Amino acid sequence: xxxxxxxxxxxxxxxxxxxxxxxxxxxxxxxxxxxxxxxxxxxxxxxxxxxxxxxxxxxxxxxxxxxxxxxxxxxxxxxxxxxxxxxxxxxxxxxxxxxxxxxxxxxxxxxxxxxxxxxxxxxxxxxxxxxxxxxxxxxxxxxxxxxxxxxxxxxxxxxxxxxxxxxxxxxxxxxxxxxxxxxxxxxxxxxxxxxxxxxxxxxxxxxxxxxxxxxxxxxxxxxxxxxxxxxxxxxxxxxxxxxxxxxxxxxxxxxxxxxxxxxxxxxxxxxxxxxxxxxxxxxxxxxxxxxxxxxxxxxxxxxxxxxxxxxxxxxxxxxxxxxxxxxxxxxxxxxxxxxxx
Numbered sequence: 001x002x003x004x005x006x007x008x009x010x011x012x013x014x015x016x017x018x019x020x021x022x023x024x025x026x027x028x029x030x031x032x033x034x035x036x037x038x039x040x041x042x043x044x045x046x047x048x049x050x051x052x053x054x055x056x057x058x059x060x061x062x063x064x065x066x067x068x069x070x071x072x073x074x075x076x077x078x079x080x081x082x083x084x085x086x087x088x089x090x091x092x093x094x095x096x097x098x099x100x101x102x103x104x105x106x107x108x109x110x111x112x113x114x115x116x117x118x119x120x121x122x123x124x125x126x127x128x129x130x131x132x133x134x135x136x137x138x139x140x141x142x143x144x145x146x147x148x149x150x151x152x153x154x155x156x157x158x159x160x161x162x163x164x165x166x167x168x169x170x171x172x173x174x175x176x177x178x179x180x181x182x183x184x185x186x187x188x189x190x191x192x193x194x195x196x197x198x199x200x201x202x203x204x205x206x207x208x209x210x211x212x213x214x215x216x217x218x219x220x221x222x223x224x225x226x227x228x229x230x231x232x233x234x235x236x237x238x239x240x241x242x243x244x245x246x247x248x249x250x251x252x253x254x255x256x257x258x259x260x261x262x263x264x265x266x267x268x269x270x271x272x273x274x275x276x277x278x279x280x281x282x283x284x285x286x287x288x289x290x291x292x293x294x295x296x297x298x299x300x301x302x303x304x305x306x307x308x309x310x311x312x313x314x315x316x317x318x319x320x321x322x323x324x325x326x327x328x329x330x331x332x333x334x335x336x337x338x339x340x341x
Contacts, residue, residue, distance in 0.1 A: 012231065015224060017291055023065060023223045024286060025300065027057040027279045030081045032301075032308045033090060034254075037080065037097065037111075041258045045316065046097045049126075050111045053081035055221075055253040058278035059184055060085040062226025063152060066234055070147070072120050072138040074131050075154040077112035078184075078252075079124040082154060086121045088114065090308060094315030101321040106329065108321070120149075129155060129162030132181070136168045139177035139243070150237045151179045152230075158189025160206060161198065169245070173211035176242030180233050181213075184220065184248050190256045191264040204247040213243045220250030221278045224285075 015023075034052045041050050053060070060081040064073060075082045083093060088104060096103030097111055105115050105124075114124040122138065125131035135153035142149035159165055160183055172179050189197050200206060204215035218229040226248070233244045251273040255262045286292040 012228070015227060017289065019065065019227075020224075020282065020286060020289075021291060023061050023227075024279070024282050024292075025304070026061045026085055027223065027282070028300065029090075029304050029308070030057045030061070030084050031279060032304050033084060033093070034080060036094075036308050036312055038254070038258065040094075040097065040312070046111065047099060048110045048112075049077070050097070050258045051078040051256065052254045052258070053078055053252070055273065055277070056184060056186065056250045057081055058223040058226050058282075059154075059182070059220040059248050059250050062223040063182065063230040065227050066230035067150070067152065070120065070149050071234075072122060072135075072142070072149060072151040073154075074122045074135050074138065074151065075124065076128070076131060076156060076159065077124070077126050078156070079112065079114045083114040083116070083121060083124070086116070086119050088116050088119060088121065090311035091314045094312050095318050098315055098318075099320060100315060100318040101325065102315070102318045106321065106325070108329065129159035129164040131155070132159065132162075132164050132168040135179055135181070136171050136177060139172065139179040140175065143175065143177055148238065149178065150234050151177075152182065153179060154182045154184055156189065157183055157185045157187070157194055157203065158192075158197065159183070160203060166210075169207055169211045169213060169243070172243040173207075173213050176240070178237040178240075179243045180230070180237060180246065181207075181243065182246045182248050184250055186250050186252045188252075188256065188264070191260065191262075193264070202247075204245065207245040213245050215245040215247065217247045217249065220248035221273075221276050221281065223278055223282050 030053060034054045037050060037052060040046050064085040073082060073086055092102060092104040093114060096105050096107060096109060096114060099107045101107050105113050109115065112124055112126040123131060132153060132155060135151050138151045183203055185203055187194055194201050204217045207213040207215050216229065219225045236244055253270055253274060283292060
């Protein structure tokens, strides 16, 4: 199995204090955004499904921090954190959740279909594992066009037993595509624990011998570890070595979706992981570096809270799509309505 060699590499610089503070802010924004989403869902402002990212913030923030703007990002339906980490503004995200025309997908996608082509953020996909072949397409396009792009593809542990996962990674292995596949292993596929759904629970072993794609494990509750792994992984892919598979060990504090009663796990289990909260871990480090104290933490949280509330209010007051909008974005060419023909 191919391995990522670092024996001859120049030692990498540690993250700067500016980076650390930025990551702390990003994770805090995602956390407060998701808390507001939960409130809005309970107020019936959000229709359909809503999958929150609370607890997993370090995965998106740490990994996307290692990318360049031209790199592609594609993910599954738990996509709020990735969108914010990629730089999408909160107002169009709330607007999308509320089904407003000013939403990032014009109010037609909802929680599971955030999208921003200008930022090379290609969703937000509801079908379990259905977006993994799309990541292959992005990787193939970059290699075919000889473009310096790496594709980051995120999915949950429930997706790795889908046929689309295996077909896609087989193609990635054959063509040595510049793709990084990340399984955000939060322990549960909906309400089914990993050991009940996967014959091999050490997920990093799933791709090496099968598809010639090296597998690595990383602590997804540690933003710095996530960044360092992705920094090296992206360099590996940019250098023409092919794809990489990462098992990201993480945990979600909320249910699979807002309608999940969470009867499959105990409060004690959740509390155990909350003791290793990614925001709390980084905050502890920043306090040790004298970059944060109680006053600065409170001020930042107040500032973020105000920004979240402002974005929510703007989105809540925005207009819904018109009846005519139902015919838009269905096909590439804007002709219709089709029922009248």
